[in-house]
Amino acid sequence: MSKATHPHTLKLPREDNGLATSKAATRRIQGILPVFLENKIIEAEANGLVVPLDGSVESTVAAALAVDGIGADYVTGLVMPVQLNDEAPARTAETVASLLDIECHRLQLQPVLTAFQRVVGDTGEPTDDLVAMQNASERFRMACKYYVANTRNELVVGTVPRTDRLLGSVAKYGENGTDLSLFGDLYRTEIAALADALAVPSEILDHSSQPLDHTSATDAAELGIDQTELDSILHFAIDKDCSAPVVADRVGVAQSVVERAIQWCARTRHKRHTPPKPSMDH
Missing domain, CATH: 1.10.10 (Arc Repressor Mutant, subunit A)
Known part of the structure; x- marks a missing residue:
């Protein structure tokens, strides 16, 4: 990786609805985010990036930007299904990794969750609380991301959009437990426009509307x-x-x-x- 340069700080051009979705805006974002990732890698003297892949538009775009910023050889994708209905988005995530030619590992977390439920059950606490178990699943994913990142001296990239962060549509100390909040200033609509600008294949986007652990x-x-x-x-x-x-x-x-x-x-x-x-x- 070569030494990165800092992009000039400019306000994004916005539409009347306040969102940065025009071609000019997406070009500007495409220039900012890969350089941001490269700069952070250099500052931390890290070896690469860990990107969670869950079949969503956000994780797909994050992985593509990581490759643009530091190269496919320095990006590790993690696919971490828990439930049976995670299988379809997990396959989509693996297709994304294959298209980007990045190293990818599938971590099947159902045995971990089952063991956890068994331990918690021994304390007399309920193990069928859906919200509690979904939050636990996200925290297991966070722990896995950091285990892999720690063993490789890599940084964890967050894929949570500003929409979800503001509304709190994440598990506390789960998805937002990252080193780099790549989309901290971008709303879902803006990331969708960025995906279009990056020419993400339509077959990927068509299957990216329901990521792992999606709600109805x-x-x-x-x-x-x-x-x-x-x-x-x-x-x-x-x-x-x-x-x-x-x-x-x-x-x-x-x-x-x-x-x-x-x-x-x-x-x-x-x-x-x-x-x-x-x-x-x-």
């Missing part, structure tokens, strides 16, 4: 709006700090929907910040 309803569906509207609401309400009436007018949705999204972000604030601590008089 998306955050946007629960709010009764589409993904672009949700991302626009978050951009104007959170990034631009506009009032709910202003956001509703800009996006063209009911003010109650905006208020619900804002409340959603507020309730999950604890997932985005370090744990609270008591103040001491030093």
